[in-house]
Amino acid sequence: MDExxxxxxxxxxxxxxxxxxxxxxxxxxxASLYEVxxxxxFLTQTPAANVARVxxxxxxxxxxxxxxxxxxxxxxxxxxxxxxxxxxxxxxxxEIATSYDSLPRDxxxxxxxxxxxxxxxxxxxxxxxxxxxxxxxxxxxxxxGRVFGDDWPDTKREQLEFADKxxxxxxxxxxxxxxxDLGAAVCTPTPxxxxxxxxxxxxxxxxxxxxxDG
DNA sequence: AATCCGGGGAA
DNA sequence: TTCCCAGGATT
Numbered sequence: 001m002d003e004x005x006x007x008x009x010x011x012x013x014x015x016x017x018x019x020x021x022x023x024x025x026x027x028x029x030x031a032s033l034y035e036v037x038x039x040x041x042f043l044t045q046t047p048a049a050n051v052a053r054v055x056x057x058x059x060x061x062x063x064x065x066x067x068x069x070x071x072x073x074x075x076x077x078x079x080x081x082x083x084x085x086x087x088x089x090x091x092x093x094x095e096i097a098t099s100y101d102s103l104p105r106d107x108x109x110x111x112x113x114x115x116x117x118x119x120x121x122x123x124x125x126x127x128x129x130x131x132x133x134x135x136x137x138x139x140x141x142x143x144x145g146r147v148f149g150d151d152w153p154d155t156k157r158e159q160l161e162f163a164d165k166x167x168x169x170x171x172x173x174x175x176x177x178x179x180x181d182l183g184a185a186v187c188t189p190t191p192x193x194x195x196x197x198x199x200x201x202x203x204x205x206x207x208x209x210x211x212x213d214g
Numbered sequence: 215a216a217t218c219c220g221g222g223g224a225a
Numbered sequence: 226t227t228c229c230c231a232g233g234a235t236t
Binding site: 114 | 230231232233234
C-alpha cells in the first residue's frame with residue numbers, strides 16, 4: 001500500500017499539537033490512572049465541556065474506587081446525573097468498585113471491567129501511563145478514513161493494526177490527544193479542510209472536498 | 215462480523 | 226416523535 005502519507009501526517013499532526021491541544025484537568029501530566037480512567041469513562045458519548053463541569057466535584061467526592069465502594073448509589077447518581085446515561089454509568093462504576101481494589105495498569109485487563117471497551121482501555125493507559133498504544137473512536141476513524149482514503153481498512157482489527165503502525169515512536173500520548181482534537185475541531189463531520197495542515201496530501205481533500213459552498 | 219442496546223440530541 | 230449516533234455488549 002501507499003505509505004507516503006504517513007510520515008507527513010505524523011509530522012504535521014505533532015506540529016499542529018504544539019499550539020492546538022485542548023487543556024483539561026484529566027490531561028494534566030500528573031493525573032492519576034484513576035483520574036484519567038474516570039474522565040475517559042465519562043467522555044464516551046458525552047462532550048468534553050459537559051464532563052468538565054462535573055469532573056472536579058466527582059473527584060472530590062469520589063477520589064478513589066474505595067470512595068465509590070463506600071458510598072451509596074444515590075450520592076453517585078446526584079453527581080453523575082448531569083452527564084446523562086447515569087443509570088448505566090452508576091451501575092458500572094458500582095460494579096467496578098466492588099470488583100477491584102485498584103485499577104489494572106494494563107489495557108487488556110481494563111477491558112474486563114464493566115462497560116470498558118477498547119477505546120476507554122487504550123485511552124486510559126496511553127494518557128495516564130504513556131503507553132504506546134493506538135486509540136480508535138469515531139473521530140480517529142473519520143480522520144484516518146479521509147486522509148488515507150482506500151488505505152484505511154474496514155475492519156476494526158485491521159484499523160488497530162494500521163493505527164499502531166502510524167503511531168510516532170515514543171510520542172503516542174501527544175499524537176493521540178492531537179488526533180482527537182483534530183477530529184473535534186477541524187476534521188469534523190463537515191470538515192474545515194482549508195485550515196487543515198493535511199490538505200496538501202489528504203485523500204479526501206484531493207478527491208472529494210468541494211469547498212465551503214459545496 | 216453483525217446486530218443490539220440505552221438514552222441524549224437534532225431534525 | 227422519529228431518526229441518528231458512539232461506544233460497549235451480545236450473539
